Amino acid sequence: xxxxxxxxxxxxxxxxxxxxxxxxxxxxxxxxxxxxxxxxxxxxxxxxxxxxxxxxxxxxxxxxxxxxxxxxxxxxxxxxxxxxxxxxxxxxxxxxxxxxxxxxxxxxxxxxxxxxxxxxxxxxxxxxxxxxxxxxxxxxxxxxxxxxxxxxxxxxxxxxxxxxxxxxxxxxxxxxxxxxxxxxxxxxxxxxxxxxxxxxxxxxxxxxxxxxxxxxxxxxxxxxxxxxxxxxxxxxxxxxxxxxxxxxxxxxxxxxxxxxxxxxxxxxxxxxxxxxxxxxxxxxxxxxxxxxxxxxxxxxxxxxxxxxxxxxxxxxxxxxxxxxxxxxxxxxxxxxxxxxxxxxxxxxxxxxxxxxxxxxxxxxxxxxxxxxxxxxxxxxxxxxxxxxxxxxxxxxxxxxxxxxx
Amino acid sequence: xxxxxxxxxxxxxxxxxxxxxxxxxxxxxxxxxxxxxxxxxxxxxxxxxxxxxxxxxxxxxxxxxxxxxxxxxxxxxxxxxxxxxxxxxxxxxxxxxxxxxxxxxxxxxxxxxxxxxxxxxxxxxxxxxxxxxxxxxxxxxxxxxxxxxxxxxxxxxxxxxxxxxxxxxxxxxxxxxxxxxxxxxxxxxxxxxxxxxxxxxxxxxxxxxxxxxxxxxxxxxxxxxxxxxxxxxxxxxxxxxxxxxxxxxxxxxxxxxxxxxxxxxxxxxxxxxxxxxxxxxxxxxxxxxxxxxxxxxxxxxxxxxxxxxxxxxxxxxxxxxxxxxxxxxxxxxxxxxxxxxxxxxxxxxxxxxxxxxxxxxxxxxxxxxxxxxxxxxxxxxxxxxxxxxxxxxxxxxxxxxxxxxxxxx
Numbered sequence: 003x004x005x006x007x008x009x010x011x012x013x014x015x016x017x018x019x020x021x022x023x024x025x026x027x028x029x030x031x032x033x034x035x036x037x038x039x040x041x042x043x044x045x046x047x048x049x050x051x052x053x054x055x056x057x058x059x060x061x062x063x064x065x066x067x068x069x070x071x072x073x074x075x076x077x078x079x080x081x082x083x084x085x086x087x088x089x090x091x092x093x094x095x096x097x098x099x100x101x102x103x104x105x106x107x108x109x110x111x112x113x114x115x116x117x118x119x120x121x122x123x124x125x126x127x128x129x130x131x132x133x134x135x136x137x138x139x140x141x142x143x144x145x146x147x148x149x150x151x152x153x154x155x156x157x158x159x160x161x162x163x164x165x166x167x168x169x170x171x172x173x174x175x176x177x178x179x180x181x182x183x184x185x186x187x188x189x190x191x192x193x194x195x196x197x198x199x200x201x202x203x204x205x206x207x208x209x210x211x212x213x214x215x216x217x218x219x220x221x222x223x224x225x226x227x228x229x230x231x232x233x234x235x236x237x238x239x240x241x242x243x244x245x246x247x248x249x250x251x252x253x254x255x256x257x258x259x260x261x262x263x264x265x266x267x268x269x270x271x272x273x274x275x276x277x278x279x280x281x282x283x284x285x286x287x288x289x290x291x292x293x294x295x296x297x298x299x300x301x302x303x304x305x306x307x308x309x310x311x312x313x314x315x316x317x318x319x320x321x322x323x324x325x326x327x328x329x330x331x332x333x334x335x336x337x338x339x340x341x342x343x344x345x346x347x348x349x350x351x352x353x354x355x356x357x358x359x360x361x362x363x364x365x366x367x368x369x370x371x372x373x374x375x376x377x378x379x380x381x382x383x384x385x386x387x388x389x390x391x392x393x394x395x396x397x398x399x400x401x402x403x404x405x406x407x
Numbered sequence: 408x409x410x411x412x413x414x415x416x417x418x419x420x421x422x423x424x425x426x427x428x429x430x431x432x433x434x435x436x437x438x439x440x441x442x443x444x445x446x447x448x449x450x451x452x453x454x455x456x457x458x459x460x461x462x463x464x465x466x467x468x469x470x471x472x473x474x475x476x477x478x479x480x481x482x483x484x485x486x487x488x489x490x491x492x493x494x495x496x497x498x499x500x501x502x503x504x505x506x507x508x509x510x511x512x513x514x515x516x517x518x519x520x521x522x523x524x525x526x527x528x529x530x531x532x533x534x535x536x537x538x539x540x541x542x543x544x545x546x547x548x549x550x551x552x553x554x555x556x557x558x559x560x561x562x563x564x565x566x567x568x569x570x571x572x573x574x575x576x577x578x579x580x581x582x583x584x585x586x587x588x589x590x591x592x593x594x595x596x597x598x599x600x601x602x603x604x605x606x607x608x609x610x611x612x613x614x615x616x617x618x619x620x621x622x623x624x625x626x627x628x629x630x631x632x633x634x635x636x637x638x639x640x641x642x643x644x645x646x647x648x649x650x651x652x653x654x655x656x657x658x659x660x661x662x663x664x665x666x667x668x669x670x671x672x673x674x675x676x677x678x679x680x681x682x683x684x685x686x687x688x689x690x691x692x693x694x695x696x697x698x699x700x701x702x703x704x705x706x707x708x709x710x711x712x713x714x715x716x717x718x719x720x721x722x723x724x725x726x727x728x729x730x731x732x733x734x735x736x737x738x739x740x741x742x743x744x745x746x747x748x749x750x751x752x753x754x755x756x757x758x759x760x761x762x763x764x765x766x767x768x769x770x771x772x773x774x775x776x777x778x779x780x781x782x783x784x785x786x787x788x789x790x791x792x793x794x795x796x797x798x799x800x801x802x803x804x805x806x807x808x809x810x811x812x813x814x815x816x
Contacts, residue, residue: 019696020693020697023689023692023693024693025695025697026689027690028687030682030686030689031686033682034679034682034683034686037679037682038679041675069565139593142603237602239546256598257451267756268450268756268773269753270756271446271756271773272443272446272679275442275446275683276679276683276686278439279435279436279439279440279683279686279687280686282432282435282436282439282687282690283432283436283686283687283689283690283693285431286428286431286432286435286690286694287432287690287693287694287697289428290425290428290429290694290697290698291697293424293425293428294697321766347674347675364675377575
């Protein structure tokens with residue numbers, strides 16, 4: 003066995019250029035597979051992270067009758083005494099953040115147009131606001147007792163032509179079905195690098211939002227973050243109590259999850275094409291090599307090497323090629339992925355709806371399982387591709403092969 | 408020169424096996440790249456095709472002056488809609504051309520008033536194409552002789568808390584800016600899994616829209632559906648003579664967001680395809696290098712017979728070019744067969760995704776296009792590689808002493 007490997011290695015070394023090029027084809031193939039996987043994964047994980055951080059959280063507790071699409075403000079559909087409930091939830095193990103939020107649909111009126119926005123009442127001191135706090139562009143964050151200050155997305159501010167300190171005329175539905183209208187002052191603008199979010203979201207302190215929408219001491223939801231996202235189901239079970247609905251991030255983001263699965267299906271076909279091209283290169287190069295080395299094979303056969311052993315020799319050569327190619331491919335793929343993980347791909351605003359928040363940049367994200375799976379697939383495909391040339395070599399008649407040219 | 412050509416052609420076929428291997432490799436590589444290109448187009452169709460059908464077709468024609476007020480969906484009748492329809496239907500890539508009336512309005516009942524887009528359609532003509540028609544989950548799709556029947560989305564039905572058979576009131580403006588109001592029965596509810604669209608768009612038959620909005624036998628929009636995305640420009644050009652000043656736009660102009668999404672996706676796919684080219688290029692290079700180095704002895708023989716290095720190189724470059732041409736031709740034919748047959752059968756990629764019943768907007772089956780558009784971009788580099796791969800070893804060999812080259816094993 004060891005002798006076979008040594009022979010195989012020497013054979014490859016004898017034709018160094020050809021061996022390097024063949025291995026390189028495998029390398030590029032694997033690097034490309036890793037790159038594609040990391041981009042797809044990065045896009046989906048990015049969308050998921052963004053959506054969880056900005057929109058859904060890991061868990062949400064809502065009143066049983068609350069319907070998200072209606073963003074109803076009737077007291078019966080809201081959570082009463084949200085601060086107290088949030089405090090109780092906070093004491094449950096694994097919960098790191100629990101903060102009440104109030105959602106209302108609002109309209110910004112300007113002299114020219116009316117723009118629909120989502121109004122979110124937040125507890126300004128909660129760490130759940132971190133993505134917004136970090137994304138502040140101008141001005142300052144709102145304080146809990148601010149009576150007329152709001153934060154608006156940078157994109158929305160540009161669209162409206164307003165800057166920090168400018169007034170904005172905002173109207174919103176209220177709990178009793180009326181519309182309330184008031185002038186607010188832009189305290190700050192933020193960017194979450196998520197265009198669809200930044201152009202439609204307005205924050206104000208929850209106390210003011212409750213006053214504005216006549217929902218005294220009620221909240222739409224308790225926004226919860228966990229220290230381990232995978233525990234969402236068990237924590238949700240612990241939270242269950244009558245009159246409330248508990249939503250996990252998986253349930254709230256089923257659209258993202260489904261799209262992720264779909265994208266994976268799509269990519270399988272692209273993988274297959276890449277693998278087929280790599281296999282084509284390997285098969286043809288090896289077949290050519292077998293014919294080129296017909297005489298050599300004839301000599302091996304003439305001095306008594308059995309067909310099976312000749313086949314093993316060729317398979318060993320292919321195996322070494324594959325391993326070397328894969329090693330280089332892993333490094334290469336990892337480097338490409340590292341570059342795009344750091345700098346990302348600018349994709350701009352791709353029109354997405356509120357269930358699917360995608361940042362304006364995709365960052366490559368290579369997972370260990372993708373790496374392992376694709377490496378194994380590349381190895382298997384290369385070995386299968388070398389099977390036919392190896393059989394071809396083993397079947398040569400010694401006498402004919404000796405004469406062969 | 409003719410001698411060289413003849414010699415080169417003969418040399419290629421003297422080593423039949425080697426040539427066949429090279430051609431198979433080039434052909435398969437090119438065919439795979441064509442499949443890749445065709446798949447990308449096919450996926451685009453699978454993912455965005457239905458969205459575009461729902462949003463309003465590949466190409467839309469409106470009366471002059473519409474674009475300026477497009478936001479308010481003005482009721483501007485198209486003067487010669489029937490001739491445009493006929494002109495469109497005579498273009499081969501056009502699957503259907505149908506008339507519509509589009510206007511904004513309010514849908515009201517006791518739950519409140521909801522602003523919607525009211526679209527009058529020709530139900531029989533649109534039914535086979537429309538994802539909406541295929542996703543009516545309760546009740547039924549419209550027919551052209553419906554009386555006061557409306558088709559609404561699941562999202563709106565939930566908001567208004569109505570079922571099939573319930574009544575809602577539609578309020579809209581007629582051409583004369585008068586408010587028109589009519590109470591209609593919900594005949595069907597469609598569910599395409601996209602609440603934003605379901606909440607916004609409701610359908611009535613064209614005839615009803617004509618009577619409701621005072622547009623006898625007229626229409627405000629012509630929707631043209633094509634086989635594939637990307638075929639819009641030639642169809643639009645072919646249609647121009649029939650227009651007489653009417654406005655025409657493709658979905659790319661109507662929905663720049665969607666266009667940008669596709670462009671971005673294609674950008675990423677372009678990077679992938681460059682790497683794919685690289686892999687195939689390496690394969691072709693390697694094979695051809697092997698093929699020429701194998702002939703070092705032959706080159707020595709030619710040199711011994713008195714051919715100058717430049718003459719030897721000409722011969723080998725010609726051989727490389729011929730191989731390249733034959734390989735590219737093989738690739739083209741193979742690719743056409745591959746994409747052509749898959750384009751008819753389709754590939755059900757949803758099985759890889761582990762989901763069977765996906766959102767109505769995305770089709771789980773992909774039909775690759777022929778992938779011809781990009782073929783030159785793929786074939787030219789392969790061809791150049793073929794020549795370069797012949798040039799380098801031939802140059803090296805022709806520099807050898809003939810006697811040395813003759814001894815090369």
